[in-house]
Amino acid sequence: MLLLNKIQDIRKNTKEWKSQSYTIGLVPTMGALHKGHASLIEKAKETCDKVIVSIFVNPIQFGPNEDYNRYPRTIDQDSKLCESLGVDIVFAPTAIEMYGDNIKTSNNNYTYVCPPYNYVDCLCGKSRPGHFDGVATVVTKLFNITTPNYAFFGQKDAQQLFILKRIVKDLNMDINIIPCPIVREDDGLALSSRNSYLSPAERNNALTISKALMKIKQLYSEGINDVNVLFDTAIATLNPNIELDYIEFRDFTTFEKVEKVGKNTLIAIAAKSGSTRLIDNIII
Amino acid sequence: MLLLNKIQDIRKNTKEWKSQSYTIGLVPTMGALHKGHASLIEKAKETCDKVIVSIFVNPIQFGPNEDYNRYPRTIDQDSKLCESLGVDIVFAPTAIEMYGDNIKTSNNNYTYVCPPYNYVDCLCGKSRPGHFDGVATVVTKLFNITTPNYAFFGQKDAQQLFILKRIVKDLNMDINIIPCPIVREDDGLALSSRNSYLSPAERNNALTISKALMKIKQLYSEGINDVNVLFDTAIATLNPNIELDYIEFRDFTTFEKVEKVGKNTLIAIAAKSGSTRLIDNIII
Numbered sequence: 001m002l003l004l005n006k007i008q009d010i011r012k013n014t015k016e017w018k019s020q021s022y023t024i025g026l027v028p029t030m031g032a033l034h035k036g037h038a039s040l041i042e043k044a045k046e047t048c049d050k051v052i053v054s055i056f057v058n059p060i061q062f063g064p065n066e067d068y069n070r071y072p073r074t075i076d077q078d079s080k081l082c083e084s085l086g087v088d089i090v091f092a093p094t095a096i097e098m099y100g101d102n103i104k105t106s107n108n109n110y111t112y113v114c115p116p117y118n119y120v121d122c123l124c125g126k127s128r129p130g131h132f133d134g135v136a137t138v139v140t141k142l143f144n145i146t147t148p149n150y151a152f153f154g155q156k157d158a159q160q161l162f163i164l165k166r167i168v169k170d171l172n173m174d175i176n177i178i179p180c181p182i183v184r185e186d187d188g189l190a191l192s193s194r195n196s197y198l199s200p201a202e203r204n205n206a207l208t209i210s211k212a213l214m215k216i217k218q219l220y221s222e223g224i225n226d227v228n229v230l231f232d233t234a235i236a237t238l239n240p241n242i243e244l245d246y247i248e249f250r251d252f253t254t255f256e257k258v259e260k261v262g263k264n265t266l267i268a269i270a271a272k273s274g275s276t277r278l279i280d281n282i283i284i
Numbered sequence: 285m286l287l288l289n290k291i292q293d294i295r296k297n298t299k300e301w302k303s304q305s306y307t308i309g310l311v312p313t314m315g316a317l318h319k320g321h322a323s324l325i326e327k328a329k330e331t332c333d334k335v336i337v338s339i340f341v342n343p344i345q346f347g348p349n350e351d352y353n354r355y356p357r358t359i360d361q362d363s364k365l366c367e368s369l370g371v372d373i374v375f376a377p378t379a380i381e382m383y384g385d386n387i388k389t390s391n392n393n394y395t396y397v398c399p400p401y402n403y404v405d406c407l408c409g410k411s412r413p414g415h416f417d418g419v420a421t422v423v424t425k426l427f428n429i430t431t432p433n434y435a436f437f438g439q440k441d442a443q444q445l446f447i448l449k450r451i452v453k454d455l456n457m458d459i460n461i462i463p464c465p466i467v468r469e470d471d472g473l474a475l476s477s478r479n480s481y482l483s484p485a486e487r488n489n490a491l492t493i494s495k496a497l498m499k500i501k502q503l504y505s506e507g508i509n510d511v512n513v514l515f516d517t518a519i520a521t522l523n524p525n526i527e528l529d530y531i532e533f534r535d536f537t538t539f540e541k542v543e544k545v546g547k548n549t550l551i552a553i554a555a556k557s558g559s560t561r562l563i564d565n566i567i568i
Contacts, residue, residue, distance in 0.1 A: 007456060018302070019305070107398060108400060108401045108402050109402055110400055111397065111400060111420070111451045111454035112397075113395065113396075113398075113455070114391060114395065114396045114397075114398050115395050116391070116392060116393050116394055116395060117392045118393055137455075140455055141454075141455055141456045144455055144456040144458065145456045147458075166395060167395045170394055170395035170425075171395055171425055171428055172291060172425045172428040173428050174295065
């Protein structure tokens with residue numbers, strides 16, 4: 001396995017691969033890899049001849065009061081995991097390699113890829129202004145650097161997944177976005193690099209987020225599809241110490257709000273446990 | 285030569301070419317081809333194994349009161365010219381092929397590529413809000429569809445050229461942007477598809493735009509480099525019936541305004557003759 005941090009070194013390898021008609025899979029990550037990431041990498045290994053994992057904590061997708069500096073960085077551990085999973089290249093660039101000397105980028109001095117505002121100005125985008133522009137921009141850059149045939153994203157970031165599919169379609173990128181299911185701890189907590197921030201008590205309270213989703217799923221399987229009823233049930237299930245940002249019910253094809261849950265409905269929750277912002281969802 | 289209007293047909297051809305390691309050159313145009321375009325195509329033929337000319341009047345780069353509907357469309361003539369110049373493929377998609385059913389795109393419902401605002405909110409961008417976002421978006425789409433190694437743009441659209449170079453750099457596109465010199469009529473008028481709108485009198489007045497630039501060039505060669513002096517000379521040279529939008533002096537590496545003309549200074553004029561907006565420039 002190669003651990004590379006220069007764009008030109010990635011290009012050298014991918015050009016060689018392309019010339020031999022190998023298919024390339026990209027798993028974009030911010031590192032602090034867990035079993036959720038491992039499942040993406042395994043899927044990429046199944047699907048593609050060559051697999052690149054990018055590890056880059058992208059400054060431009062964090063707001064000024066968010067956890068960019070605090071975000072866990074565990075590159076040695078991450079590399080070992082990637083090697084053990086048969087990854088061909090780990091791409092771990094610096095912020096300067098990605099954005100040049102002026103890494104304090106803004107729309108004033110840098111080109112941004114801006115997803116449709118209708119899909120950005122809601123759910124996580126509402127409380128994280130600029131976040132999805134930052135995600136769309138870095139993912140476009142990573143796509144252009146690694147030239148993948150397939151790119152693998154977790155369904156946990158459901159809004160991100162929806163938006164990236166739209167970017168690929170709107171900008172005619174010749175890339176297949178492969179969504180991968182959420183991986184959970186035995187007790188239901190969705191895996192996240194940010195779980196490492198949680199105290200035992202905060203973790204315990206956070207468990208009620210996935211419990212609320214499972215409760216909705218159960219009620220739906222019993223024939224209850226009214227969003228108001230399901231919303232109230234979720235609220236009643238959440239620990240009162242959880243600071244709810246949103247519970248949303250949306251059609252995952254159109255991203256429109258729905259009144260009745262049905263096939264392909266995304267039910268997404270964002271909430272803080274202590275100071276840690278967590279997200280989770282199910283798709284019916 | 286193939287005349288194609290479906291994205292999937294372009295991909296089939298470019299993939300075949302890539303598998304044979306041919307280099308691809310793209311000349312993006314809005315059609316109504318003239319000798320300026322021909323010079324781009326000739327340069328592409330010299331540089332690349334295979335040449336694609338795209339002909340697409342891009343709705344999203346026109347403002348609501350601009351000439352989208354009136355813009356000249358001469359596809360039969362254009363195809364003949366391309367064939368005579370040895371072009372391999374003319375790509376002439378419909379707006380629906382490029383943007384889907386909802387061609388009334390906006391930032392609300394479509395992904396846009398947004399160049400650095402500092403380079404957009406000046407010169408032509410000032411009087412054409414949204415124009416360069418539209419250009420950046422369609423060019424990114426055309427790049428992703430045709431996967432060129434080289435793309436050829438006229439220096440006449442100097443701000444566009446500067447911005448596209450930045451997009452390629454910022455988004456890590458593996459494409460070489462090749463600038464090509466302005467082609468002029470014998471009397472100095474810069475070739476433009478919009479020249480066809482001009483009445484003989486308007487054309488005559490428009491000639492003073494290139495005359496003003498040549499006057500600046502002459503004075504500079506005589507040792508005058510003060511922008512204020514050169515600006516006044518240009519104003520004095522322009523026919524009073526010309527409605528000036530701007531005369532700007534900028535460093536073509538940084539796009540910063542300059543006080544003294546020197547190596548790599550862009551001197552750009554935009555003005556209306558009658559109702560026709562014309563642009564022209566020189567780079568020292």
